Amino acid sequence: MECLVTPRLVLHPMSVEEALKLTADEPGGNAHWAPGYPTEADTAGALRYLETCEGAGDPQPFGAYEILRREDGRAIGGLGFHGAPDLDGTVTIGYGLVPSVQGRGYATEALRALLLFARAQGVTRAKGDTAHANIASQRVMTAAGMSLVAEDAWLKYYAVEWLPDV
Template sequence: MNNEPLSLPKRVRFVELSAKALRALADGDLAGGSAEAGVALDEHFVGDRARWIFGYRADQLAKDPSAAPWITRAAVSVPDGAVVGDAGFHGPPDEGGLVEVGYTVVPRYRRQGYARAMLRELLVRAAAEPRVRTVRARIGSDNIASLASIEGFGFTRVGEQGNEHDGLTLIFELPADAMRAG
């Protein structure tokens, strides 16, 4: 008999990263980005990947402020309040009702269920929006952890794309009707 306690699924809440917070982070200003977000972010939020992504998202918001409810947010663990990553959509639903998810877990919190918790919350958000018809996830073929994270959510592999820089990326989609049903 195993006497270890059962591990409950992780839970997260999202904290908006305003255009001002995103710009501060893109500029490497961790203190300013944290102050603007109202949560203590860590070095993950000013690393090379984050600086590029957050700069892109800040520019996106400058062009289209209505995208704010859809794009990158800090993921905060419930109930302890640790910032465990960032997640969001690449933008609002397109003309066909497609949204694409993106999420990253702070390295010290990986392999603890936070990616699944973030994805679960993103799918709840997408299911609540009548304009969403499909959720897409693109995952590098060698990203075993992320491929495992989407298992059990009902995603179907619909294609792949590749290039010399990024390698092979697998494309998965989940119809909104399936999200709303289950």
């Protein structure tokens, strides 16, 4: 699986070995990790990816990705799919960045690339959610082309839909 490249980022598809290292909680981490990486969300995403691999096999290209800055190659966060598309062609996405790089447009840039990739793979709908208080994440999903489609007492739900290629 090839990396997805944007002007400032490389979205690197995570391997099982890389996910295992990320979840190992080794002191000092890895030399290519930015300070604060991995976050709890990155670890949770890697664990979800490993569980999917164990249960149904590696879902790549619909797995986990590390977000790397092109300028220095450091991992600054993660994003990806919660698994392969369902029977309706829908995927669920998630993403996050280390606090030190938030507010620079990296999450929007990464999510746009992931959504374009999903569409090119025949996905017809992508969805995600965020807490009511997470205004930054709501802005990211909106800027990446997703729309608010529902909300409940805890979360706001976003989605983007594309017509199937004919």
